[in-house]
Amino acid sequence: MVAAMKRRSLAALPLLAAASAVLPGCAAFGSDRSGIVVTTNILGDLTRNVVGDQVEVTVLMAAGADPHSFGVSARQAASLEQAELLIHNGLGLEEGVIGHVEAAVAAGVPDLAVGEHVDPIDYSADATAGLPDPHFWTDPVRVGEAVDLIADRVIEQVSGIDAEQVRADAEAYRAQIDELHEHTTALFGRIPEEHRKLVTDHHVFGYLAQRYDFEIIGAVIPSGTTLASPSASDLKDLADAVAASGVPAVFADSAQPDLLVQAMAEETGVDIEVIPLFTESLTEPGQGAGTYLEMARSNAEAIAGGLAGH
Template identity: 60%
Template sequence: MRRRTIAVFAALSCVLVGLTACGPGGSGRPSVVVTTNILGDITRNIVGDQAEVTVLMEANADPHSFGVSAQQAARLEQADLVVYNGLGLEENVLRHVEAAGESGVATFAAGDAVDPIAYTSGDTAGKPDPHFWTDPDRMAKAVGLLADQVVKNVDGVDETTIRANADRYRTELQELTTWMEKSFARIPAGQRNLVTNHHVFGYLSQRFGFKVIGAVIPSGTTLASPSASDLRSLVTAIEQAGVRAIFADSSQPDRLAQVLKRESKVEVKVVPLFSESLTEPDQGAATYLQMMRANTTAISDGLSVAP
């Protein structure tokens, strides 16, 4: 009620002073603000042309470290709906999301709503894992819940259109899941071992039957750093499991992964993945569907073909 009252007064103010552009983007249209670019892509598929969608995180940014400008913070507090990942992912943005919520803006934490799992190792063991998007089934669940939030909180959108957009995109996600299952079937059971830059593929591993051997940074965030003993322990695990590839995020330096490759006694490839951010259009992962297909191909090739 408070949010709707604020919106009514804002609209009246626009009329009284003769402004031509009110609202977060200056367009006068209903507004949805999204923190990460992965969720931004999902939201745009659902919302379509029904509202203005503003995505705060630029392409190739690290969600753990990106921050917002004063103008972006203001947009958060002027939005009809704020969509964020939650579960501690946007470490430098959460306070702005909370401030928007306190001012009456509707907020939706997608990660909290899709049955999150906990990290099982490293210094974040036992804490909720925010990287739920690596499981397309959970992303499909988020699509339906997000559509509910848009219909409920964004005035002026056509519910039939929003629901149809969500249904169409869920169908694409179901097709993605089927394709991923067939692609991963190429990898022998004994070779389904993952080593990554940091703990980011827990959901994918659970959904598609992989074993996470370890991570170069034994944490759920890129802001942590490994110790010498961490690296030695991981080298031992790599050697014992006969790991064929180390997967490093394409937007992060792979220096530590290269160190592990040199230190281990087995031949290991370092394979780039798109794990936490979408890219520019010409860089291979401009949409969530492109990102998941590119990663699936890279993992399948990296683990099913001999080094």
Template identity: 55%
Template structure:
């Protein structure tokens, strides 16, 4: 049986060819719309009630030292934004209007408290007066008061110089972060437990290093009062600070410099320490005032640095300071 020949395809440009082309285009467009609709259904609001936008929960942290610690706890479970830039001064740094708005939208805010974030307090107060969930680290540590007469009775916010105090901060952040919608609580708990182990190891390393410093040289002089917690934890004497009070925004008088110089000479310390984010001019002046040879050693105490500058994480910062203090006082 002979098969009838197939009709010839319409020529390009022929009206029938144009109708076929339009038909194919409509079919393709319909298929694309159907695929888009199916995709939207697949990525809509999940059953757990999270937004479905695919974005991670937002955590905003004020200082970069706390920011690094919170990042270790959060891991991949939250997007952590740190407001304080590397090498900044927590007592005086400020933020833009856009950065301030982040505080209002955050699922969790983590701050130091204890009067540290002086240039940021108005924004924190506004955010905390709203519905924001917050961890104020100073509410969870064992707070020490400044020991110096010029700041006596005021709470010391520099608790991070004692790694054991930071374990309490990790506990507090963990407790709030696991309650944030969209966070894998098991992952956060595992991260927190691992980081507590890191802090305990750091504490042991610091104790072993400081134990090698001769007893008569276990004395600290810094550019401002920052080592109260470290001194208590590892049995140092605090001789004094170049800048009076607990803030870097103050300045010493000539009489205060002279009094501190006399104390340094009497203590016989071989080194005094200057914060890396502050000019060391005053410390250099004090060294010359003392009338004895005193080395000025730079430490990282108030801020982390950019990567490659010596203190780009809390653990790195503390290990660098431990080595420099040990070397400086053992000469």
């Protein structure tokens, strides 16, 4: 009797092993999925304004991090495949995380690549020309569209969500973004046409330039990523362009040293003001760009101040 029971127990082991191999996958990709994982802190802020406290939102990128170079821990990588929804920028922005994002999507995690759905544009200058520009958040109108996209996807994918509340929160937040756009339009309207020209440390304001009718003279780093670096000829070419255009100020990311911009300014032989902007990432609260709205308003006021008064 005992021997027979032992034989039946042993015979069941392969079935149990097979079941255990399947069940974790079902748990990870079935009913045990929970929460929303967002790659960048800018999209994280948008998402939290849409969902409120209805669902946990995990943001991978810490305040002040560079989205082009930030990486994730093993625990963060695992969280991507346990999410009910993965929200990322797309268009090549998250260079250090794209492999993990693709793996999660391949494993069946629902995702939203926000930048791909807000009428993206291509870079138009230097070595980046023709490549997709991921920096859509410099245009508040597109950010408003992103809010609606996020709300739609959350309602579609996240269980137990109050759809009416999500819609109401998204509408209220979008109204604030519309006000930001109106404020920005008014600020930039004070800039003389001959001064509506931008020089930055890298190509990041293409969407802003398109929306508010600026001419982009160039960038110190002739690329859309902070991972690139300029050559001596790059600096000389840009210095010549700046001198010819008469642009009174150049703009550098506040999180990056402005030594390259200073060097370029010195190369022109004219007095050029270097003004810091928040371009790639939010800051900690109280440091100037704790939210998207604060970031965009601060940048608009800095650009207007740098170009309108000259």
